[in-house]
Amino acid sequence: MNMSDVLLTFESVEIRRGMSIVISDFSLTILSAEVVVLHGENGCGKSTIIEAAARILPIEKGQISQHGKMVIDSDGRRMMPTVPFGLTLQQNGLVGSDTISEHLNNMMSICKMKTNLAPILKQYSLDHRSNDLISHLSGGQQRKVSVIAGLLPAMISKSPRLILLDEPDAGLDDDAVQTLCRHITSLRLAGHAFLIATHDERILKCATRINNLNQDSEQEPQQGEIWQIPKIEVVASNNFIKVGFTYNFKTKAGFANNGIAGFLALGILLSLVEPFKLDNLLGLKMGFVLLPAFVAGLCGDPVVNLLRENRALDWWQANTATPRAVILPIIGGAILTTISSYIFLGNLQIIIIIAGSLCALFCSLIIGLLQLSTNKLSRPQAVFIRLLTPILILPWSIVVNELTAYI
Amino acid sequence: MGERIRIGFLGLGFVGIMSTLYLGFMWAPSVAIDAFESPAAQKIFYWHVPSAWAAFIAFAVLFVGSALWFFKRSPTGWRLHIAGAEAGLATGLMTVWSGTIWGSAEWGTPWDWSDVRLNTFGLLTLLALFLVLGRRSQPDGIETRDTFSTFGLFGFVLVPFTYIATRIWVIRHPGPVVATGTGGSLHSDMALVLLIGAISFTIFIIGHILTSMHITKLEQRVEMLQREIDRSD
Numbered sequence: 001m002n003m004s005d006v007l008l009t010f011e012s013v014e015i016r017r018g019m020s021i022v023i024s025d026f027s028l029t030i031l032s033a034e035v036v037v038l039h040g041e042n043g044c045g046k047s048t049i050i051e052a053a054a055r056i057l058p059i060e061k062g063q064i065s066q067h068g069k070m071v072i073d074s075d076g077r078r079m080m081p082t083v084p085f086g087l088t089l090q091q092n093g094l095v096g097s098d099t100i101s102e103h104l105n106n107m108m109s110i111c112k113m114k115t116n117l118a119p120i121l122k123q124y125s126l127d128h129r130s131n132d133l134i135s136h137l138s139g140g141q142q143r144k145v146s147v148i149a150g151l152l153p154a155m156i157s158k159s160p161r162l163i164l165l166d167e168p169d170a171g172l173d174d175d176a177v178q179t180l181c182r183h184i185t186s187l188r189l190a191g192h193a194f195l196i197a198t199h200d201e202r203i204l205k206c207a208t209r210i211n212n213l214n215q216d217s218e219q220e221p222q223q224g225e226i227w228q229i230p231k232i233e234v235v236a237s238n239n240f241i242k243v244g245f246t247y248n249f250k251t252k253a254g255f256a257n258n259g260i261a262g263f264l265a266l267g268i269l270l271s272l273v274e275p276f277k278l279d280n281l282l283g284l285k286m287g288f289v290l291l292p293a294f295v296a297g298l299c300g301d302p303v304v305n306l307l308r309e310n311r312a313l314d315w316w317q318a319n320t321a322t323p324r325a326v327i328l329p330i331i332g333g334a335i336l337t338t339i340s341s342y343i344f345l346g347n348l349q350i351i352i353i354i355a356g357s358l359c360a361l362f363c364s365l366i367i368g369l370l371q372l373s374t375n376k377l378s379r380p381q382a383v384f385i386r387l388l389t390p391i392l393i394l395p396w397s398i399v400v401n402e403l404t405a406y407i
Numbered sequence: 408m409g410e411r412i413r414i415g416f417l418g419l420g421f422v423g424i425m426s427t428l429y430l431g432f433m434w435a436p437s438v439a440i441d442a443f444e445s446p447a448a449q450k451i452f453y454w455h456v457p458s459a460w461a462a463f464i465a466f467a468v469l470f471v472g473s474a475l476w477f478f479k480r481s482p483t484g485w486r487l488h489i490a491g492a493e494a495g496l497a498t499g500l501m502t503v504w505s506g507t508i509w510g511s512a513e514w515g516t517p518w519d520w521s522d523v524r525l526n527t528f529g530l531l532t533l534l535a536l537f538l539v540l541g542r543r544s545q546p547d548g549i550e551t552r553d554t555f556s557t558f559g560l561f562g563f564v565l566v567p568f569t570y571i572a573t574r575i576w577v578i579r580h581p582g583p584v585v586a587t588g589t590g591g592s593l594h595s596d597m598a599l600v601l602l603i604g605a606i607s608f609t610i611f612i613i614g615h616i617l618t619s620m621h622i623t624k625l626e627q628r629v630e631m632l633q634r635e636i637d638r639s640d
Contacts, residue, residue, distance in 0.1 A: 018548035382544040
């Protein structure tokens with residue numbers, strides 16, 4: 001066995017969910033041109049294995065490697081796979097405000113490749129809806145998008161890719177399942193490898209091995225035509241800042257989450273005092289100038305909030321870095337500080353506007369980090385993470401004091 | 408650890424704390440009339456400083472417990488984490504609450520957002536509140552324990568930071584009165600009452616931690632029995 005043929009390895013892996021050990025001493029090796037189907041009753045740990053292979057779940061013992069390189073181990077190390085892989089989660093991992101083509105383009109961008117999607121979408125009867133928002137699609141159509149996104153890394157690659165599919169048939173109509181089976185077979189023949197969790201008999205026939213989590217059994221898979229790679233071109237990968245900016249710009253989530261709060265703070269300040277009566281109170285005026293940007297930043301990272309939909313955050317974290325809102329807090333903070341400077345100081349100073357802009361960015365990034373840190377909890381929205389945010393008042397008040405002294 | 412020992416610690420600590428308050432208010436000398444803006448409010452010192460001392464012990468327990476769970480997966484470590492967070496919350500609130508009363512009388516404001524020491528201690532107390540409330544909002548599991556123990560470890564970074572802050576960034580809050588390395592500036596009677604207070608709070612917090620660990624152990628036992636019943640059904 002050549003090491004370059006090994007696409008996925010589980011070495012004596014133990015995984016817990018809740019307080020129970022779900023997977024114990026599990027070992028598995030998947031080679032190029034293999035389709036391994038995990039088959040077993042509900043709750044036996046099929047999805048757990050898929051999610052561990054995608055580095056979404058931590059492991060207690062052992063390690064998991066992709067293409068011969070460790071991607072997660074029991075010491076908590078998580079390394080980004082050197083080769084892109086395909087992933088379809090049970091809950092799709094889609095953001096409703098993306099169009100079909102935008103989501104699939106994001107996946108292709110992670111693979112640093114691009115192709116014409118129309119022929120692929122046509123095979124799943126989605127070509128006429130490529131520019132529709134995902135939130136406007138039916139459940140079955142959303143599932144198709146999620147499955148295509150999972151298959152894409154293999155569809156546009158000449159070298160073997162690993163594809164992880166969790167219950168890909170769930171919600172698909174008969175035609176779509178048959179198309180999926182045809183694609184799995186043809187991509188296998190092109191050298192790609194699959195790990196699939198399913199109960200569907202038609203997908204079981206595509207398997208080269210069936211694993212019931214205790215033992216493997218080999219079988220003769222169904223045959224088909226080898227996958228013909230469409231015309232592809234190499235593109236640069238979108239970084240997390242660009243993707244975050246696109247999400248934020250498109251959904252206006254930054255304005256809805258942060259901007260409105262900043263303007264409300266400004267409105268409340270104006271309802272309390274008349275700016276011209278603050279003439280001799282420079283420290284207070286400076287606080288008022290920087291407060292709207294600070295409040296806007298305290299509302300957190302709007303992109304992180306957006307990605308909590310349908311486990312999109314997990315999907316992004318598995319595939320690449322988490323998209324973050326970086327550019328819009330800078331712009332939003334500058335706009336709010338410019339307005340409040342004009343109102344309370346009667347003039348505009350670039351240093352104050354930069355301070356307001358950085359204030360919004362810093363707060364938004366810190367709170368985004370706090371939000372991400374609780375993402376692995378069962379109920380991340382129920383945790384009281386914002387109790388820790390008052391500490392941000394300290395650096396804010398230091399900035400206010402320093403700027404007051406400077407002016 | 409036997410029930411009598413736990414109750415003994417709590418009882419002895421409670422009596423000691425009450426004695427400290429009595430001695431502080433009735434026996435210890437008052438500060439010079441021109442030494443403070445509000446000399447009468449200085450008596451809060453006998454509650455404020457020992458409770459802050461006890462809070463640091465609780466936060467140390469929280470750190471040790473978090474580390475034991477995070478690195479060793481020790482069930483005792485998790486119980487220490489819970490006990491440390493609960494004790495840290497109780498003593499942290501005692502310190503912050505008494506400090507704000509003293510601050511109102513002495514400085515004219517209950518809180519100073521630009522004082523590093525106040526804010527880092529406030530954050531430690533909020534961290535304890537976050538851990539106590541957050542744990543109750545989540546089902547017990549490996550992800551919950553890992554996440555909260557990570558925050559427990561992070562919180563302890565603030566302890567040496569707060570310690571250093573008391574020496575570097577003294578803005579409003581006075582510098583340390585004990586462990587200054589110069590013999591201190593307290594009257595011997597004041598120092599004696601303060602020492603009794605620190606010992607009493609230490610004994611009380613040990614009793615609190617032991618009781619909390621015992622309660623968590625019982626809760627875990629009930630949960631295990633419930634799971635066994637679920638399986639047998």
